[in-house]
Amino acid sequence: MASEFSYDAIHARYGDGIPCPPDYSFPTHVIDRWAREQPDRPAIHWVSHDFKKERIMSYRELADASNKAAKAFQDKGLKKGDRALIQLPRVCEWFVAVLGLWRIGAVASPSTSLLVSKDLKFRAEVAKAKAFIGDHESCGRFEEISSTVGISLIFQVRTDDDGGLGAGRVDFQDALSKVPDGTKCEAPGGHNSTDLVILFFTSGTTGAPKMVLLEAEYLVGHTITGLWYQAKPGTLVLCMADLGWAKGTYGGAGAFSMGATVFLQPPPPGNFTPTHLINALHRYPIETLCAPPTIYRSLVTSSARAYLKKNPLKALRHCVGAGEPLNASVIKEWREITGNLTIRDGWGMSETVIAVGNFEGVEVSSMGKPAPFFQMGIVGHNGEELRDGEEGELAIRTDKGAGSCWIFKGYVKNGKVDKRQKSHGGKTWFCTGDRGMRDADGYYWFVGRDDDVITSSGYRIGPFEVESALKTHPAVVESAAVGSPDLSRGEVVKAFVILSDEYRDKVLGKKDKEKDLILDMQNHFKKMTAPYKVPREIEFVDTLPKTVSGKIRRIELRDLEKQRKADIVKQQKAKL
Template structure:
């Protein structure tokens, strides 16, 4: 049987040495405009309101046209090549004409999730030295609180739901509409020009600004291959537009000439029913979700709703943001009648560099195998490459291999560019800050962020393996494992657990039922995992601290435990 274009061996053959990038590469002109000529009427974006009452389909020709006119608006407002522009928009179509319009004139969009508050915007505007802001009425209102302090004069408001235009703001849609149809606005580009800036999600500290050059965006062709996209395919990525995952999603989608499905969440907290309805009503073939959403889909109530409203065309699912527990992969496969969630690994700083590709047998809990053009390794403290089965830092070769040009230029730190590299034995590595190991068949396994690894009685324990083992118990919906200070062991493993819905009303704090459940979870854990990894302390909570992109902030839980233990120690000393 002939291999499909998405098969791992075929991808390695076709893309193993990289993707040719023109010296003057610009994503809007070389990708968006190219597809607009080749398939002008093909939908690029399919937008649906949260209640399914309204729809808007934007073709590749219209997307190219709107972004050229937006570029003219920005140019006439005085923005120029190199200027950084903060963007905070909900899931609306105007996001893409805005970022592509900025790219056309060489300005650099700096997207931020809609969850950012005024203080977050102030931090980002200061670090990025922003010259303008693009938002809806709500985010423009937040930005107004700090606008004077960051010295930004130009504010463009995208009108949604009939919102009134704020004083001193430019009406984005009206300004674009006034630009004559057929206007072309583009400045000369180089593939090494800064194209977009993202801030890391800040799982272990303050967010860092990530510098991404134009050729990085072409590298998301590999992300599109991981999604198995091509013209005519409808793709849903459950990512807020300010998160780098939206770049993986939409940029990867547009590289392949496919259609990006966009739907804002309903008011209030996320419920899996809206996602299930979207899959049921529309021919969405590929779905990309963070682990939190896949976990919500395998709850008892969601399973029942899913079976009553099966997907219309879903054939490929991928996970992103954090590793997905093996037990959730199994439950989802049973629910969907055989669909496997293909896990993958990448960062705000990279494209997809490890993944479960077509033709690669899924090893549940593994991130998969290195993507084409990436030379991946596990390195030690001094940059030395470690052998099979040895835990170390996940790293990417930057001195050779096509992958080097798809990695970020660096972080901005104290006015200097820092890339976290180590050299050893003639090899130079980009250090991801994530820990993992490689098995004898080339699969990579995630252990945790370097700062998240727990050391207890001399043993090193990765939080992900603890959380995966806990997820095997039916009472555990989600958990976070951290090291809690202990005088004898240095640290003990502690788990914060969100109970599954059917257990929440049955277990009262301090009750005998709670004590019995703790013991049952620990005993269940011991049957599946080494005893030294057993959480000696369990705490049931209603929610877990997360970044705006949905990743668990274990650093907050560690600091909470340090403070608690310090308070207890002080109380003991006071009594002596």
């Protein structure tokens, strides 16, 4: 019997697509629906980073609180179309605030907690924001630039780490407490499925972040995200994303769409540790885990394996990966460690919902197949569709199917909207900037961001393929491959590698042993894939530059290599 989360079951359930009412509003059509059908079932299960405090918010409580937030925003002058920046840690109030904004037709612009004042200034100016919502720390950060951007309306959410209410700020919880229970608050003019609801900013892997316009109908598409999560009423879902990332919205909207429960926990002070995540999976009946490749790679290290053996998983049955492609070796190792859990990779962007993925009933391979109702393709420079096996740009068809409604409406660039579309042969495509190919069985394979592809001696080499081959060596925890300038080849493959603890202690700082390990890695690499892809240069590093959403910024490493090679040329000329 086919699973209810398989392609066939999804199409049998929804037919040719999921309808979107013309007056669609996520709070009213999703949250209020579950508040009627299962009022006492948890919508959010919050746990403090030290596991000492818990808070459970039911769907009825979430619906009521978000109505109160809507009234509080309205009373302070916010109205339909106004934009508000949000920078909050993982607290229930993030969802309360966002849903409250949507109820009055206002637009939320989430910001990750890692952003500093200049980042907030950039976003506030580009988004033309009217308000800011944060905790004590982020409000203080924003106030450094608030007068510059002309925003005086600042809501402060009180948290456990609160430092007191700052002067001139609106106490968010106090404002809600003054609104009577049972209050209903919606946009006076009603809602429209084409109303703007979210302004995301891209993670900036190759340049400055771009503002992404998303309308209310986009949120309907997160039903597919929820199905990819295999979520349903009673399922506890943990998405390991800062709420300021697009993936944070994926996690919440996907779970809520299916009536599931969001497990929310702030990270411990300092850097992420796999033991903290294992503790959560050991203590709570979390059934679905969504995490980026970086986290899954940390879970298969020898120290994490040992800790997991002492603290077995309580209820985990389904794992998905997103953010960047996941190495096949990690999927294999995780299956061996857990006994039966397969990580189902998926592909989406700040501009989309899950558009390609490994759904139930399909053999896990590559980044998967098109998500239900999406029409995908690999296109050339002019938008022409390429044949199977040919490398090109990964594209989503926008003149029909899910791509016509479940993706962004464009980037804002110099005051104009750029949809980044190409038309050819009667088809219109959103060109994503990701390189890939489709095989004869309909699976899509990721090559890399367009700017990240390495060209060496005429060969085009995707960094992900290099990194995946390197990951099979026991010394490699994580790596980043880039093109390094070379006079004879144009570029050579250069790999920056983070070593496992065992190898780091034995090798680093010892030139002969480092040289021997590099040679061993290169010989191992040649057994895994074509020799022309072998990294001719390998450098051991402690960290890799990443965006706030955890994606590797290969552009920084490329620029570093360009500068290094330019300096060498200057030194050589100076000696002449």
